[in-house]
Amino acid sequence: MLTYLPPSERETPPPPSDKPWLLLLLCVFWVFPGLVGHDPWKPGELETAAVIGRFLSGQHWSLPFFGEQPYLIAGPLYYWSAALLAWPLGKLGLAVHDAARLITGVWTALAMWGVGLAGRELFGRRQGRVCVMVLIGSIGLVVWGHHLAPPILTLTAFAWLAYALAYARRQPLLAGLLLGLVWLVLIAGSNLGQLGLAVLMAVVVGALGPWRRSAYLVTLLAALVIAIPVGAIWLIDLVRYDPAAFAQWLRLFAFGPYDGIGSSAWLGTAGYVLAVVPWFAWPALPLACWGIWSNRAELGSQPKLLLPLIMAGLGLLWLLLAGDVRESDLLVLLPSLSLLAGAGIDSLRRGAAAALNWFGVMTFGIGAALLWLGWLILHLGAPASWGNALQAASPAYEPSWHFGGLLSAAAISALWCWVLVRKRPLGRLAVTNWACGVTLLWGVLIGLWQPWLDASKSYRDVVMSLRQALDQQVPPGCIAGEVSTSMLASLDYFAGIRLRSGPAAAECSLVLRQGTPPVGSWIRWEGQRAGESRERFYLIQLPEGGGE
Incomplete structure (x- = not known):
């Protein structure tokens, strides 16, 4: 039951003595598991690994390619960055796909940093941390934050877009440089559809409150000067090197979920978006709705609340109008929803916070316990019927004790138990425990079950x-x-x-x-x-x- 408390009786945010290294530790435990130690999996990892392998073997820099065909579903920036990391690490003996997958961790960490900076810029000191917690706890990010595939650039770009636009109120020129880099990432690493969305967000925000001044034009002009000339280098070289590939990209892939010029797609997947967003963005979506409701009286007078609201609204509209939305396209929503959620965490009513906390602790605790139990059954062979069923689900797996994964899963489980006994204001406690629960479940799954999963997914x-x-x-x-x-x-x-x-x-x-x-x-x-x-x-x- 939701219980009302007057503002004077609500719990206050934690004091400045909070230790930021605990958040950094949580981010490390969330990001690292699953990045190394397994072959490329579907969807997307196999194609990405093949493209990176071709770049390492001398493929022309502007054309992602594998087999006998171009692979133009996204720009080449992710493949470039992965190849740059895989080249030296491959010399040290690390498999190309493992070395390249580490770049996903780098881009994910950058996204977390961007959301944290945006939260601090918009809502004040210590508020960025809770926004990062909400982002980490988002269910849809778990797979894409550990996947060898370009969509993670979407998350990073829109996280830093939020920070650049928030920062533009104080430092228009520096914000313009950041905004230009964001647009450049979308040009070279994603598609023109997402670039158009990012530009639209920047233009609409320019009509609001403190942004509606001549200094904001400096931000936009600086961004254009950086993004357009540099981003055009890739497309110009692609036209010169392989005109047929450029024509294929322009016709089929240039606008992402809107396809391309030759086969534009509109209004085909609105039902899919509405069905997937609630679980993909859980619990960021309901917490964002509460953040909007709890600050409704200040929306007109506080442009800092309007920035993530406009980003979320335009992002959702962009997805609803598109005709070929994929799950990874929903990443455009997570930074803005995480920021909106952070705006209302400290005013979250006691009953709702307690319910979220209890649901998270029970769900992830029971889930982790079942993973441990299933792993013991599989490796001890008792009861035999259950062990045989688990073995039949991945026949190529040969049961063995992988002590590295076992120790990792045990360490994450112990840390989760320690986090549960720490005291925090109830709203932040619920979000922290949820983020730690997601980290627990993912860490135990990868630590114990990664070899079993790899045996069934690898080609x-x-x-x-x-x-x-x-x-x-x-x-x-x-x-x-x-x-x-x-x-x-x-x-x-x-x-x-x-x-x-x-x-x-x-x-x-x-x-x-x-x-x-x-x-x-x-x-x-x-x-x-x-x-x-x-x-x-x-x-x-x-x-x-x-x-x-």
């Missing part, structure tokens, strides 16, 4: 099996193929196998396909991932006269 074994079969083919010749994008990328990344398509495929005597082979065809090899019944691949030898 490495099936690709290397095909590689061995091809090594016995004399001469090997070329291979045509019609397989999934994930398998196509896996062939390129793990074994350097590149399938031909189109007119060039007519020269090949081998064809790789998936599904059920035609009756009477000459099957030279077939395989599938262990435990996978839907994706079965086969290699067909064509007769000398052509045809199957």
Whole structure:
């Protein structure tokens, strides 16, 4: 039951003696698990790893590419940064995908920093911390914050967009430099649709309160001077190097969820957005709604509240109008919702805060306990029926004690128990315990179950099996193929196998396909991932006269 307390009786924020290193420690425990120690997984990691591998082997800098085709779903900035990190770490023996995935942790940490700075700029000292807590606790960020894929740039860009616009009230020129870097990240690392949204947010904010002055024009002009000339270098080089690839990008991918010029997509996924946002942005969304409601009397007189409100409103409208929204596109909402949530945390009513705290502690505590119990059942084999069921879900996994992951999961579990006994104002306590609970569940899942998950998700074994079969083919010749994008990328990344398509495929005597082979065809090899019944691949030898 929600209980009203007058402002004079509400708990006050923690004193300045709060230790910021505890937040940094939480961020480290949230970011690091899952970045190393497993092969690329679906969705997106396999394609990203293949593109990074091609860049490391000398692919032209402006064209993301794998197999025999461009991969233009996003700009090349993420691949550049990942390749720059993977190159030296690969020399030290770290796998390319593990080394490259660390860049996701870097971009995620930058996003947290941006949200923290924006919260402090808008609401005052110590308020940035609670905004970061809300961001860390957002359910939808868990996967994308540890994923080898470009969408994490969306989160980072819009986090720093919020800070740049908030900072523009005090330092227009420096804010313009930051804003220009944000736009540059979106040009080179995302798509023109998100760039247009970021520009629209900056223009609309310029019509509000302290931003509505001539100094704000300095911010916008400085941003344009930085973003447009530098960002155009990539597109100009792409046009010169491969005009066909540029035309494909412009026609199909230039505007992100709105597709491209040749196939613009509108109003096709509004129902999907409304269905996914509540869990993707939980608990940031309900806390943001409370932040708006609790400060409703100040919205007109406090532009600092209007900034995240306008960003959230325009972001949601942008998603509702789009026709091809993917889950990763929802990352545009998380920075602004986290800021709005921070505006109302200290006025959160006791009953609501206690309910959120109790729900988080029970949910994540029970979830972590079940993960521990399942891991013990799998490795001890008792009860046998449960152990066999877990083993059957990932047949390629060979039970073994991975002491590094075990110690990591135990340390995170112990720290979570320690956090529960710390005293804080109830609103901040609920948010802190929720963020720590998300960290606990993710840390235990990765620490204990990552090898089990990797065995069921990796394409490495099936690709290397095909590689061995091809090594016995004399001469090997070329291979045509019609397989999934994930398998196509896996062939390129793990074994350097590149399938031909189109007119060039007519020269090949081998064809790789998936599904059920035609009756009477000459099957030279077939395989599938262990435990996978839907994706079965086969290699067909064509007769000398052509045809199957």
